[in-house]
Amino acid sequence: MLEILASRSGQPTARLRGVYLHSPYDPGAEALRFVQDRLKGQNPAVVLLLGAELGHARAALRRLHPQAALLAVFYDAQLQERSLDRPGPNESWRPGQGLSLIHI
Secondary structure (H helix, E strand, C coil): CEEEEECCCCCEEEEECCEECCCCCCHHHHHHHHHHHHHCCCCCCEEEEECCCCCHHHHHHHHHCCCCEEEEECCCHHHHHCCCCCCCCCCEECCCCCCCHHHC
16 A cells, blocks of 8 residues: 655655655655765766656756756656656656657
């Protein structure tokens, strides 16, 4: 069962079958650290974000790399609908959307 909860920082976090998908403490700060750690100072032209969940990592990527083309893959429609920042039609994909990922 998917639960959307408030983290200690007040930002939304998600828990699925008892497992947190984001930090229960400060999901925005954790996402920012995650992006910084993974990109290691690089300035990518394109980013494929697998498991966009509630959008914390997407927001961090937009903040740090606004010039990068970003495709967010959501694994669940509920998470995409509850995302903090709504991606445009050519910026996200989820199963059951009616298009294959290659057509986005």
